[in-house]
Amino acid sequence: MASSYPLVFSVTSGKGGVGKTNIAVNLACQLTAMGKRVLLLDADLGLANVDVILGIAPTLNLSHLFHEGMSVDKIIYRTEHGFPILPAASGVSEMLSLSTGQKLDLLEAMEGLEENLDFLIVDTGAGINDNVLYFNLAAQERLVVLTPEPTSLTDAYALIKVLRNNHGVDRFKILINMATDAKAAREVFMRLYAASDRFLEGVSLDLAGWLPLDPHVRQAVIRQVPFSVLFPDAPASGQLKEAARTIARWPAANRLDGNIKFFWKKILFHEHQREPLA
Numbered sequence: 001m002a003s004s005y006p007l008v009f010s011v012t013s014g015k016g017g018v019g020k021t022n023i024a025v026n027l028a029c030q031l032t033a034m035g036k037r038v039l040l041l042d043a044d045l046g047l048a049n050v051d052v053i054l055g056i057a058p059t060l061n062l063s064h065l066f067h068e069g070m071s072v073d074k075i076i077y078r079t080e081h082g083f084p085i086l087p088a089a090s091g092v093s094e095m096l097s098l099s100t101g102q103k104l105d106l107l108e109a110m111e112g113l114e115e116n117l118d119f120l121i122v123d124t125g126a127g128i129n130d131n132v133l134y135f136n137l138a139a140q141e142r143l144v145v146l147t148p149e150p151t152s153l154t155d156a157y158a159l160i161k162v163l164r165n166n167h168g169v170d171r172f173k174i175l176i177n178m179a180t181d182a183k184a185a186r187e188v189f190m191r192l193y194a195a196s197d198r199f200l201e202g203v204s205l206d207l208a209g210w211l212p213l214d215p216h217v218r219q220a221v222i223r224q225v226p227f228s229v230l231f232p233d234a235p236a237s238g239q240l241k242e243a244a245r246t247i248a249r250w251p252a253a254n255r256l257d258g259n260i261k262f263f264w265k266k267i268l269f270h271e272h273q274r275e276p277l278a
């Protein structure tokens with residue numbers, strides 16, 4: 001029995017290639033190591049990044065649940081790191097075109113997951129396309145990843161602006177990746193904070209952590225093992241664990257209809273929209 005509802009958070013960014021998938025996978029590993037029950041939803045529908053980083057090749061995904069009535073249990077891929085993965089593979093537009101019956105089936109399947117989880121981590125694609133926006137809107141918390149590169153900063157700001165101004169999202173967690181040190185990470189955060197504070201009304205940004213630029217990350221990607229598992233003492237692993245400890249303390253809202261079910265409900269029945277997406 002879960003002591004409280006699971007927390008659903010997305011790992012997202014304005015610019016691509018900033019480290020989202022590595023961070024999502026390693027957070028899943030480290031939260032699991034802390035005794036948390038985690039499910040990783042691979043919602044990056046472009047490239048199978050999670051698979052590559054873990055060196056796995058799941059053959060089933062959510063479309064098998066929609067179209068072939070497979071149980072969610074069958075689709076879930078169990079990794080050797082103690083947490084399972086749910087490969088999304090199909091886009092939100094496909095999910096929206098499901099019949100009401102299929103949508104209700106999916107919701108029912110998700111209800112079963114609820115009581116066994118502490119975290120649902122959603123690895124999204126980059127940018128502000130519909131798929132990314134939907135997953136971000138449906139999550140309870142959004143962990144926006146950016147690097148010290150100026151374009152990464154402006155793209156993170158653009159993502160936050162769209163979510164704030166068009167969809168009323170006002171709370172963001174920030175993770176700075178590939179920084180030289182804590183001070184540099186803090187400076188990047190403060191630049192984003194200053195721009196948001198000045199131009200966006202009522203936005204709250206929280207620094208959830210930072211990771212150094214660390215060659216171990218690339219080496220681990222090549223070896224297809226999560227960096228915090230392959231190199232537990234590497235600088236990036238130390239900071240990643242620190243971020244995991246911070247995230248472990250985030251409170252989850254206790255919704256009447258559950259957080260995972262609520263997440264899917266928002267996606268499937270667009271209950272979050274202030275403005276219709278294209």
Ligand SMILES: Nc1ncnc2c1ncn2[C@@H]1O[C@H](COP(=O)(O)OP(=O)(O)OP(=O)(O)O)[C@@H](O)[C@H]1O
Pocket residue numbers: 013015016017018019020021022023044049124125126177178211212213214215217218221236
């Ligand atoms: N802290 C780091 N130090 C050094 N290299 C890093 C670090 N984080 C990520 N990288 C490098 O950046 C590459 C891209 O990372 P990743 O695939 O996790 O980014 P992403 O944001 O998920 O990309 P996409 O937008 O394509 O989904 C990795 O393959 C790795 O080589």
Ligand SMILES: [Mg+2]
Pocket residue numbers: 020021022044049124125
């Ligand atoms: Mg990725």
